[in-house]
Amino acid sequence: MTPYAFERHARSGAAIATLATIYAALLAALHWLDAAPWLIGALALTTLPALRDVIVAPVAGLRLTDDAIAWHSGRRHGRVERSEIACLRLDRRWDFSVRAVLVLADGKRIHLPQESLPPHQVLEAEATARGLRVERHPFSPF
Structure with missing residues (x-):
């Protein structure tokens, strides 16, 4: 039987689009809603693992x-x-x-x-x- 191979890349269009949407919303809140910069910074910190995955682009598979x-x-x-x-x-x-x-x-x-x-x-x-x-x-x- 032929081997089954599965591979997943962390750098995907969905991940990039999600990060871009989050950063756009944070910048909009900072600019138009006059949100506190420390709050926007704290919220942006939560996206760092996803940003690392997009930059490094690790591959996983079976x-x-x-x-x-x-x-x-x-x-x-x-x-x-x-x-x-x-x-x-x-x-x-x-x-x-x-x-x-x-x-x-x-x-x-x-x-x-x-x-x-x-x-x-x-x-x-x-x-x-x-x-x-x-x-x-x-x-x-x-």
Whole structure:
């Protein structure tokens, strides 16, 4: 079976447009509403992580083959052989996000980075197609 590869870039049109909109709104508030500069500065500080992602443009991704699962996200990366994996656990959180956890045969759990994952329906289908056991757990608190 052909390997499945997913990749996500932090520098996207949506991220740039969102930052531009936020900065335009902050400048408009500063200019037309006579907002306090310290307040505008404090609000602008909250956008620094997103601005860093747009400037640095880290890449995250996942590669699923018949033999292994490999992932990368910035400086973090990992690879687990298929023979070591007991199952792929998909946990739905209370915020409706889905987290992926590799449960190894020895009981160890490896949490896959959220930014390196494709949509959970695609991940489940690709894992199942490769014979990997998938468990779904709705609304897990942790």
